[in-house]
Amino acid sequence: MLIHPTIDMLRELGLHGMASAFQELDAQSEARGLEHGEWLAVLLEREATMRRQKRFEARARAAKLRHDAQIENADFRAARGLDRNLFMTLAGCDWIRKHHSLLITGPAGVGKSWLACALGHKACREDFSVAYHRVPRLFATLALARGDGRYGRILKQLAKTDLLVLDDWGPEKLNDDQRRDVLEIIEDRYERRSTIVTSQLPLDRWYEIIANPTLADAILDRLVHNAYRIDLTGESMRKQRSPRASETAQA
DSSP states (O other): OOOHHHHHHHHHTTTTHHHHHHHHHHHHHGGGGGGHHHHHHHHHHHHHHHHHHHHHOOOOHHTTSSOOGGGGGOSSSSSSOOOOOHHHHHHHHHHHHTTEEEEEEOSTTHHHHHHEEEEEEEETTOOOOOEEEEEHHHHHHHHHHHHHTTTHHHHHHHHHOOEEEEEESSSSSSOOHHHHHHHHHHHHHHTSSSEEEEEEOOOHHHHHHHHOOHHHHHHHHHTTTTTEEEESSOHHHHHTTTTHHHHHHOO
């Protein structure tokens, strides 16, 4: 069998997964008893797996998630009111397929951003496009974009992203431009894409942030409709994991 020319041709065609699997199978004496169809199935499976992994890595880089968080490492032991069943249901990503959203609220340090990033990471694995933005920085970016002509392009990018993570919503009140920014983003995504919003403020205080009753109704009606909610409580997990907290626990 002409092994090396076959491997070279597979690589030339960009079928690196198949080339790698072909080389490994050829080195295994027991694999020589496989039928041609079985060989082909193994090669195709390796190629598909490698391509899925490359797509995931590209999506994860593009997402720019704040935390390298994974669903498997979620802490359900901490006393913060995290519902395991709900979180694992969300990890299945069906809510993204149905274009629902998720609102995560709770005091500082209880893991809102981490949970949002873990779900974003899982969405990347499920082949969804993901983008992470801290809300204050996004507002600053959009303000600059108004002056240099990028505003429409940025809104279009946000609109087509499968899962948009808006982290650190509030507590400062929005100005007129920011209110319009939020309305544009939420309107473009309503029932078309999914959004995660995290905030230290409970949902009933979001009207105060928007500071315009008419726009608040328009924004929150679209954002809250069909949205899942995770309302966290408790002390900061950062304090619990600090060196001083560890020393106190050991004393």
